Amino acid sequence: MLSTPARQRVWAWGGPIAVTLLAAVLRLWNLGSPHSLVFDETYYVKDSWTLMHLGYEARWPAEADASFNAGDVDQYLTDGSFVVHPPLGKWIIALGLAIFGAQDAVGWRISTAIAGILLVALVAVIARGLFHSTLLATIAGGLLAIDGNAIVMSRVALLDGILTLFVMLGFGAILLDRGHSARRLERWRRRRAEAGRSIDWGPALWWRPWLVAAGLAFGLASAVKWNGLYFLAGFAVYTLVVDAVARRRAGVTFFGSGVAFKQAPVSFLLTVPIALVAYLVTWTGWFVTDGGYYRHWVQQTGSTWQGLLAWVPVDFQNFWHYQASAYAYHIGEHQPHGYQANPLTWLLMIRPTAMFYQGSDFGQNGCAVTRCGESITGIANPFIWWGAVAAAVYLVYRVVRYREWQVGAILTGLAVGYLPWLLYLNRTVFQFYTIVFEPFLILGLVFVMGLLLGKRSDETWRRVGGIRLIAVILVAMVLVSAFFFPLWTGMQVPLEFIQLHYWLPTWR
Incomplete structure (x- = not known):
């Protein structure tokens, strides 16, 4: 056939x-x-x-x-x-x-x-x-x-079907990043070997576009339902384990500590900020209007943050209160069904x-x-x-x-x-x-x-x-x-x- x-x-x-x-x-x-x-x-x-x-x-x-x-x-x-x-x-x-x-x-x-x-x-x-x-x-x-x-x-x-689509988009990006980062690590290893330099901690790989895409997808998943955060966190750990295994195979001496102290901070910066921005952007309608729930809670209750947090704009103080209230609802939802x-x-x-x-x-x-x-x-x-x-x-x-x-x-x-x-x-x-x-x-x-x-x-x-x-x-x-x-x-x-x-x- x-x-x-x-x-x-x-x-x-x-x-x-x-x-x-x-x-x-x-x-x-x-x-x-x-x-x-x-x-x-x-x-x-x-x-x-x-x-x-x-x-x-x-x-x-x-x-x-x-x-x-x-x-x-x-x-x-x-x-x-x-x-x-x-x-x-x-x-x-x-x-x-x-x-x-x-x-x-x-x-x-x-x-x-x-x-x-x-x-x-x-x-x-x-x-x-x-x-x-x-x-x-x-x-x-x-x-x-x-x-x-x-x-x-x-x-x-x-919402759950839409959530699943974004989760699988993130998973697909994670798989693409696995191959992309492995190829870049291999090129780095060859250059070091040709130059006669030791392979100790391994590189901090910044150019990982698929990892950024995964952070974006998981951020959008979290903007549908909060359990998208579990996938952001879980696959962040997964990528670090994959990185450690790849470095070990590449002959990196300190493959574990190299990932923990060099690659992990970079991977965090490549995923979490874009996920956070994606989440906040989806709330634009709430920020640019006045009628949303808790939109003026701080002003109405006189609960403006003081001390070290006094500089935070009141809009974000209201937003934080909304998120905290939603979280309290989620963990306290016990009404029988x-x-x-x-x-x-x-x-x-x-x-x-x-x-x-x-x-x-x-x-x-x-x-x-x-x-x-x-x-x-x-x-x-x-x-x-x-x-x-x-x-x-x-x-x-x-x-x-x-x-x-x-x-x-x-x-x-x-x-x-x-x-x-x-x-x-x-x-x-x-x-x-x-x-x-x-x-x-x-x-x-x-x-x-x-x-x-x-x-x-x-x-x-x-x-x-x-x-x-x-x-x-x-x-x-x-x-x-x-x-x-x-x-x-x-x-x-x-x-x-x-x-x-x-x-x-x-x-x-």
């Missing part, structure tokens, strides 16, 4: 493009249904609408959802609303509102749908760089394209989030049986999810045993996306938060699939057996996605059909 260069080029582009187009169909089809705000769309869509008109998130009258659903979208007040997530994700949602209008439900969700489509393409590109295989890249993008958690988070106007999911249960997918349900009796809303239902539930494809979790457990062993850099990179993303949530076991959180590290789970699963597929140099029986096994697994995953698709997209189906999807009692 790939016997000519032309066919190889078609496959190299065609595979990832095909799964991206599949993702587009699954995310854009009937996107405007239901024409009602679902789950936290009640916050983010309306906040995005006021952000676009006022420059800050404003309050709405009580029970405003019904009138908003009906097309009366201008009932917002001018008083600032206390929102606990930064504004970038809502600005991106506002782009869709600007194009389609707030009366059209497609306008509410088109931005997150496009983010989900781009995420599939990006994961395929990253997989191609990690595994040097178009087949594995196509599988990685394809699995994300058909997974229920990814589909749901692309079809509702929540019917679909809250303890992070200890996330990997087992014990309590997926039902975001929308509407029941109809015979003759209502086109229901042709005794009882129908329309559901949007963030149940990941069970075969993909549980298979990926099992693969991740195996990869922990594998990184210890073989120290493959691809496995280390994947597990780093998984760890910084998941482990920090174990510090907040009593906080009200949800299963759909897992979307931010699901691409790393899928990359881990695809890595294991690559091991099962084997190499072209393997014996024929081994190679054919691996191909057949993976083919059966992929067909099963596709069939399960087809089975669950109505529950991910709000299609009206008989109630008995919905109940067939409750594989665990806790999924009801």
Whole structure:
């Protein structure tokens, strides 16, 4: 099939493009249904609408959802609303509102749908760089394209899908920096060797544009939701470990202390300032207007900073108070919710989030049986999810045993996306938060699939057996996605059909 260069080029582009187009169909089809705000769309869509008109998130009258659903979208007040997530994700949602209008439900969700489509393409590109295989890249993008958690988070106007896109942009930049910095280190080593100079501490590499890009991407991720900071911090440590390993291989005598005292400060300056600037820029609307929440808190309460901090402009004093208040809210959010999911249960997918349900009796809303239902539930494809979790457990062993850099990179993303949530076991959180590290789970699963597929140099029986096994697994995953698709997209189906999807009692 790939016997000519032309066919190889078609496959190299065609595979990832095909799964991206599949993702587009699954995310854009009937996107405007239901024409009602679902789950936290009640916050983010309306906040995005006021952000676009006022420059800050404003309050709405009580029970405003019904009138908003009906097309009366201008009932917002001018008083600032206390929102606990930064504004970038809502600005991106506002782009869709600007194009389609707030009366059209497609306008509410088109931005997150496009983010989900781009995420599939990006994961395929990253997989191609990690595994040097178009087949594995196509599988990685394809699995994300058909997974229920990814589909749901692309079809509702929540922030987490947008967050995930920026996180994966940062991860891709980290991988590019790994190769770029290794090549520069090797050139430095050769020059030192040719000059007969010792290789003691190693250089401080300033020209690392991909590291700067990673800092920017993670800063923008943090400007969508604060857990983007975990990726900034986690991958900062990862790059230092990679730098130390590269210096050791290059023969640098003091490779550890060289990284700690020479490269680490440089890497900090290349990432953290641009991340901070990116975060602050997204708050421009709040700074240049007067109606935002806590915009004049210092002046109104007489709480101006004194002493050594008296020089700080009052605008930033107000901003700091806002951020501190939002942080206090985040760590203190314990209000019970019917679909809250303890992070200890996330990997087992014990309590997926039902975001929308509407029941109809015979003759209502086109229901042709005794009882129908329309559901949007963030149940990941069970075969993909549980298979990926099992693969991740195996990869922990594998990184210890073989120290493959691809496995280390994947597990780093998984760890910084998941482990920090174990510090907040009593906080009200949800299963759909897992979307931010699901691409790393899928990359881990695809890595294991690559091991099962084997190499072209393997014996024929081994190679054919691996191909057949993976083919059966992929067909099963596709069939399960087809089975669950109505529950991910709000299609009206008989109630008995919905109940067939409750594989665990806790999924009801």
